[in-house]
Amino acid sequence: MTDNARARKLADRIQVVVAETLDRRIKDPRLGFVTITDARVTGDLREATVFYTVYGDDEERAASAAALESAKGVLRSEVGRQTGVRFTPTLAFVPDALPDNARTIEDLLDKARLKDAEVREVSTGKTYAGEADPYRKPGDEGYEEDAESEAGSETGSGSGAGGGGVASAGDDTDGAAAK
Numbered sequence: 001m002t003d004n005a006r007a008r009k010l011a012d013r014i015q016v017v018v019a020e021t022l023d024r025r026i027k028d029p030r031l032g033f034v035t036i037t038d039a040r041v042t043g044d045l046r047e048a049t050v051f052y053t054v055y056g057d058d059e060e061r062a063a064s065a066a067a068l069e070s071a072k073g074v075l076r077s078e079v080g081r082q083t084g085v086r087f088t089p090t091l092a093f094v095p096d097a098l099p100d101n102a103r104t105i106e107d108l109l110d111k112a113r114l115k116d117a118e119v120r121e122v123s124t125g126k127t128y129a130g131e132a133d134p135y136r137k138p139g140d141e142g143y144e145e146d147a148e149s150e151a152g153s154e155t156g157s158g159s160g161a162g163g164g165g166v167a168s169a170g171d172d173t174d175g176a177a178a179k
Helices: 004-024 058-070 072-083 098-123 143-178
Strands: 033-041 047-055 090-095
Touching (some): 004 047, 004 072, 047 058, 058 072, 058 090
Parallel strands (some): 047 090
Antiparallel strands (some): 033 047
């Protein structure tokens, strides 16, 4: 049976241990400005995925990824020593896509702001082709009249069909009475 609360606690502890160990013990010059953003542990507590971000360009990200891979053994032994679990989970380092997604969203929002500004510039000094608010509301003059005329047209169409049938029956009775 998996205990999700225990897995979350272990993941939080792994995140802290890895971040502190990278800061204090790992002296690899390839390691740039690495930030450990999240850690997730499987339900059986055997595998841990550590998400990280690197401040810099693609070359610095690649160098930091290589440094993390080479320091994986030291980091795993430190996690095992500080957590005290029976089986130390294997560590997998994954670059976090959250900053890239946030940057993409910010770019899209900037484009939307520019388009809104263009529309605002074009629409200044312009007037509506019709009324500003074309919808009728209760309290406007002519509102009740339209409602009554719609109700009358619905009942008129129903009585028109019945009226024709009555007239033909009346013609037959008039013809029979004349004979």
